[in-house]
Amino acid sequence: MREQPKHRPAETHVASASVKRDDSADLALTALDAPLAQRLFQRHGSVPAARPLGANADPGSLRRSLARNPHFAQRTLGNRAASAIIRREFEDQDEQLQEPRPILEESESAAVTAEAVNEFGEIDGSIGSNVLPHAMFNRGQTGAEKWHHAGGGRGGTGNQPTGDAKLTAPVYKSKPATATKPAKAWIKSGTGKVKVVRSWVGVVFGNNGEYKHAPGLTYITWKAKMRIAKHEREHVKVTKQLHNTHIKPMEKRIAKYKGIGHKSMEGADEAAAIAALQAHVDWNTAVNGFANDDTTQNTPMGPVDTNDLAKPDFYFDFGPKKVWGKNYGHYVNTNQ
Amino acid sequence: MKLTLEEVSRTGKEVVLRLVAFNDSLKPVVLDRRLLVGPNGVVEGAPPWPVSLEPPAPDDKQNLVLINPHCFYGRERTFNLIGDTTFFAYLVKGKAGGFLPNGPSEETQLASAAEPLVLKPAS
Numbered sequence: 001m002r003e004q005p006k007h008r009p010a011e012t013h014v015a016s017a018s019v020k021r022d023d024s025a026d027l028a029l030t031a032l033d034a035p036l037a038q039r040l041f042q043r044h045g046s047v048p049a050a051r052p053l054g055a056n057a058d059p060g061s062l063r064r065s066l067a068r069n070p071h072f073a074q075r076t077l078g079n080r081a082a083s084a085i086i087r088r089e090f091e092d093q094d095e096q097l098q099e100p101r102p103i104l105e106e107s108e109s110a111a112v113t114a115e116a117v118n119e120f121g122e123i124d125g126s127i128g129s130n131v132l133p134h135a136m137f138n139r140g141q142t143g144a145e146k147w148h149h150a151g152g153g154r155g156g157t158g159n160q161p162t163g164d165a166k167l168t169a170p171v172y173k174s175k176p177a178t179a180t181k182p183a184k185a186w187i188k189s190g191t192g193k194v195k196v197v198r199s200w201v202g203v204v205f206g207n208n209g210e211y212k213h214a215p216g217l218t219y220i221t222w223k224a225k226m227r228i229a230k231h232e233r234e235h236v237k238v239t240k241q242l243h244n245t246h247i248k249p250m251e252k253r254i255a256k257y258k259g260i261g262h263k264s265m266e267g268a269d270e271a272a273a274i275a276a277l278q279a280h281v282d283w284n285t286a287v288n289g290f291a292n293d294d295t296t297q298n299t300p301m302g303p304v305d306t307n308d309l310a311k312p313d314f315y316f317d318f319g320p321k322k323v324w325g326k327n328y329g330h331y332v333n334t335n336q
Numbered sequence: 337m338k339l340t341l342e343e344v345s346r347t348g349k350e351v352v353l354r355l356v357a358f359n360d361s362l363k364p365v366v367l368d369r370r371l372l373v374g375p376n377g378v379v380e381g382a383p384p385w386p387v388s389l390e391p392p393a394p395d396d397k398q399n400l401v402l403i404n405p406h407c408f409y410g411r412e413r414t415f416n417l418i419g420d421t422t423f424f425a426y427l428v429k430g431k432a433g434g435f436l437p438n439g440p441s442e443e444t445q446l447a448s449a450a451e452p453l454v455l456k457p458a459s
Binding site: 305314331 | 350391441
């Protein structure tokens with residue numbers, strides 16, 4: 001059995017002494033740091049790529065080291081502790097912690113609804129909170145229903161209208177000029193966010209009910225079902241490209257000026273600083289650009305539809321056919 | 337080849353259309369039934385209806401139809417008219433590219449097109 005090392009109060013003290021902002025997080029970290037250091041020494045007798053803990057130890061170095069070696073931290077200290085260390089590392093570098101986010105990928109028709117505007121006339125269409133920055137969510141296929149051309153209402157359609165985005169307009173904060181420093185403006189944390197979500201409903205294989213544009217039942221083959229799904233993914237793909245073009249660069253501009261401790265825009269007075277920051281962010285241009293282009297691209301018989309229809313593997317109505325003893329007026333299949 | 341779209345009958349909102357490929361030349365013509373597209377209904381502002389084709393035969397030769405001079409080949413489809421609808425039909429030279437409701441995706445593939453047929457629902 002391995003000998004237990006003696007308690008080292010100095011490490012505990014040093015680890016907790018490094019805590020700076022955010023009191024609630026500090027408490028959690030202070031509580032975590034002492035056992036972390038102890039467990040590290042119990043299991044390994046040292047900390048990888050970090051100076052030994054002691055009176056002269058640099059706790060920032062420990063954290064940076066562990067953050068550079070997350071797998072080591074995870075194996076050694078467990079998920080919760082590793083997560084705390086990595087989070088702390090981001091805070092030390094004045095970087096913003098972001099939730100893991102899915103990579104984008106969809107849709108059908110409308111424009112961004114500007115539910116309100118802020119005092120600067122910037123569109124604020126936020127419907128809920130907890131939105132994440134730098135994110136376009138591809139929720140993919142949410143279900144399967146009968147085809148919208150046949151007995152279903154939503155099969156083969158997007159769940160969101162084109163141009164849809166949930167907005168939290170930026171809230172500008174400012175600090176007046178002093179005798180030696182100019183006025184400063186920044187964006188309040190938790191504001192200046194755009195959340196774009198796309199998902200779609202697939203179709204079912206086989207009998208899809210009565211065709212809407214003509215008499216007769218509709219039969220969708222497996223290949224056609226998959227091709228319809230591919231078409232919906234095309235809509236999402238284009239929305240992602242537009243998100244990358246319009247929204248992402250703006251989010252990057254905002255991120256630099258978000259929250260205390262980040263960069264701030266300077267001006268002769270508070271109004272000038274805010275105006276300069278507002279011009280730099282250019283919120284409405286980005287949001288409207290996304291909404292308009294998304295609507296143009298993904299509208300029925302818009303570029304996405306016509307481009308996809310132009311592909312030889314698209315699906316077609318092959319007319320009447322008997323399948324497994326049942327008469328269908330519309331046999332929908334791909335042409336390959 | 338001359339293509340025509342004809343309204344054959346109408347009952348309520350149901351309209352029966354025929355696409356006819358007529359050999360107006362004095363020589364026999366071999367037509368690949370897979371290259372005859374339509375009738376395709378388009379309602380302005382609405383999602384496109386699926387383009388109409390015929391199922392291909394398993395044996396390639398079975399897809400070829402010999403049409404003698406002044407004879408014709410065609411297909412019949414029934415549609416529901418719920419708004420002003422324009423119907424299109426066309427014949428392409430080969431299978432390259434895709435089929436849009438109103439013509440091939442590659443214009444050079446167009447061999448012949450029917451005059452679009454605009455139909456209104458019965459009032």
